[in-house]
Amino acid sequence: MGKMRDKLKQYLKPGYYEKYDYHWGMTIDLDRCTGCEACVVACQAENNLPIVGEKRFKERREIKWLRVERYWEGEYPNIKLRFIPMLCQHCDQAPCETPCPVAATYHNQDGLNTQIYNRCIGTRTCAVYCPYEVRYFNWFTYKWDEPLEQQLNPDVTVREKGVMEKCTFCIQRIRQAKDHAKDDGRRRVRDGEVTPACVQSCPTKAMVFGDLNDPNSRVSKMYKNPRGYKVLEELNTLPKIVYLKKADSDV
Template sequence: MVTTNKIKHKWGMVVDLDRCTGCQACVIACQAENNIPINTKDYFQQRRAYEWIRIERYWEGEFPNVKAKFIPILCQHCENAPCEPVCPVFATYHNDEGMNVQVYNRCIGTRYCSVNCPYSARMFNYWQPNWPDSLRNQLNPDVTVRTRGIMEKCTFCVQRLRRGEVNVEQRGIEPLTGEKITGERKLNYRQMQEGNYLPACVQSCPTNALQFADQYDETGPVKERFDEANEIVEKRHHGEHIDENHTRTYRLFEEVGASPNLIYLKKVEPFPLEKRPR
């Protein structure tokens, strides 16, 4: 599946935390799409669960004024990823589409990348993955089943991107509708950019809390957010004042300097929960 596109991509995701209800649909979708082993109770208790995307739940306030806060955490596909330079065998590297890619065949399992990941987004295969017989036919043929002893993580469902590329470029089929692309539309690579290529978590999110698109796409849903986030970084770099009340955009652990391709949106609470007028 050689990419023949001439258009430069930089994929990015925006996570709107104000919309997230913590329903875990994305977790299930990811599990099904990416051949992730069944997380048993043991795996959770040993803290070895495979969660390419996980919903972290935090409590805010004291009982009875308690409020649950959710944050979906997945691989942030950092531009300046801390996991990449520490891998001794180049098993993880940055591709030219803004993705942090894991090459399972190269991985030797030093676990240094996971140690160096501020988001704990990298999973190690502590055991050989195992599925019950009834689930074997359910495995996604586009995704590798990983062996024990290697690292794995969110890929932004890169198999969907590659499938889309084959369909659009080589076969001339629009991925979602299955219709033949005719005439000039075939050359328009915008086909890939909006709507057609979505990771499983984004596709399954009922509240549209997750949005995914090309950062270079002028009309796409994420460009504005990334521009805003980059502007804030720029301002902070120059020591300018940032009005935190008028922006919802932030990157997770910006001070680590990894510059993720993931942006979180969160309205800053005007005052603490207990002082809020009832």
């Protein structure tokens, strides 16, 4: 009984891990972000996102693991447009993880919110639970017009009908960096060694990615920036993406 209670206690802890092996996190500086959407295409290219076609867009069944949301503020002529890239926040208390009946989505030891395609049975419950609406469901098996399929990234599964998918923080790149580290006889991945496709492409260097367990990593330092905030923080999902809000001009 006591053992059971201990186990329960452990699961009640955020993320139910004593300590994460790595704790991957990201910061996005909205003062640098211009909303150019280079990251969106980078993600599409890296992660084999399907070309869904006009009809599916009409049905709002597009798949973009990373999208740029836009919000207008004010009215003409004193009007502003603000952009915010929205992707899976890899929450440490992810609402999407609890309802999955087959544990196809869970938190792993690196603090990543996983999505295991071959385990997923397509109940779509996780997508309903996600407050950020960053989970996308494959309503169809999408085809690539020949020879566009030659572009597909062999390191990433091509998903088919009935499977939920979402941002993985480019798990294939994390895996590769760990592989390189092992080749060099290192236990740990160096800071800056893993760059997800979106971070790599960003023309204004608005995104920073790294290990939050390492206090000297760039992302840990950016985390402490006073402009930092988390989206929908009040839901206590403990999102791992910190946005740095747009600064005011001191001129």
